[in-house]
Amino acid sequence: MTPFDGFLADSDAVAAAMVARDGTILEANRALERLLGSTASIHEIVVPAHGPVVTDLLAEAGPSWHSVQAGLVRRSGDMVDCKVWALAQDKGVLMLAEPLRAPGEKLNALLLELNSDLLGARRELAAKNRRLRELDELKSMFLASATHDLKTPLTSILGFAELLGEEGLSPEARRMALTIENSAHRVLTMINDLLGAAQIMTGELRLERSQTDLVASVRGALEAIQPAAWASRVTISRHGPDSAVAFVDERRVLQTLDNLLSNAVKYSRHGGHVDVTCEVRGPNIAIAVEDTGIGIPIEEHQQLFGRYFRASTAIELGIVGTGLGLANARSFAEAHGGSLECISEPGVGSTFTLVLPQGSVDS
């Protein structure tokens, strides 16, 4: 019983034949007949140039497999390069023919495979991109409506707290109303930070510029921070010209000033002081907010403007925050062609400087 009697006889993949030492084909399987056609002798299907090698292979066939490379002639008349194997058996020599692919053919086959892989990957990528865009849109819509819904009751709280503060109440009650106003204002700031961050991340940030008096903006921001400053016993002073006009998005600038002042007060110890200085520096206007607060360690300065980053000094003291305010503020500043930088020393204080180009209507 030879392998030939078993699977080889019926194989469609491996061309095999039982060959006599003189080359006569005693038995051939289906695969061989399909590949090379019916033939009486091995010599008829070997390319003449390779005849001798195959003859030698046959003659020297022994108990272990040996092989040579030879061209075999196909039924169709064309030549197929093969590795020809021979193993001595009782009946004769078992020979196998393994078609070799030409190097060029191998490369072609590989390229075809890679190409179809690539097409598949591209389709998958396109589908995933579509899904991502859908999710992104959903997220934006959700964020917009969530913040809108959150702001409504907050506006109500803030409004009534303000009205309450104006009623003839005891000093104790007035202080409570002020605290309510403070906290509500902080939540409103956090919501605005979230919405701002979402807009920046999805590239929806669009500046609405107009000629704005930055000194008036600073005055407005200072007025808004008064309740919080009062509650923390922090005094605030302002220096600089009476007006300084720049072509900026007033709303975003106010948001930035709110953020800087809110930080200055938040991170200041009781009895501390915040100083706001405006000055014209060539084509730019610089607004510096200096506090005598807990400061930021030097090794954290680089990360300070990163999204969600909160300084260790802040976390240690359990001060609440989203970590988005400074990231947004810097994005707004840079969108104007300006900058936001920080100098700080732990235990001494921090100075944040916002620089905005004065710009012109044509810029």
Place this chain on the structure above:
Amino acid sequence: MTKNLNVLVVDDSDDLRDLICMVIDRHPGGWKVVATAADGRQAIDVARASQPDVVLLDISMPVMDGMQALPLIREAAPEALVVMLSGYPVATAGQGALNAGAHGYLEKSDLVKTLIPRLERILNAPSLVRR
């Protein structure tokens, strides 16, 4: 300062409606809230009945929102100035409202301090045709 204005306040939030009413009633020039409504459909009927000088119209409301109600309110009370109110900033939705026929657009923030001054500014805008 414009005196003795009759105002219609339309907003689906009870609290904000109350707040706006309180702020307006404090106005030294005798502004008065003559009517309120909680959705666009209600607003049209109330506007027709009360014929106010100013309508403060919230945008996002159930049943019928402010933008849909706007032309119908203007039809019901042609002499009224309609100012849209919204939680969204001017930059986002302001121009759309103006294009649709509103006389002004206010963002619902810092109402106690700024509602009246901003309304005064809209009332005194040079683009408004005086009756």
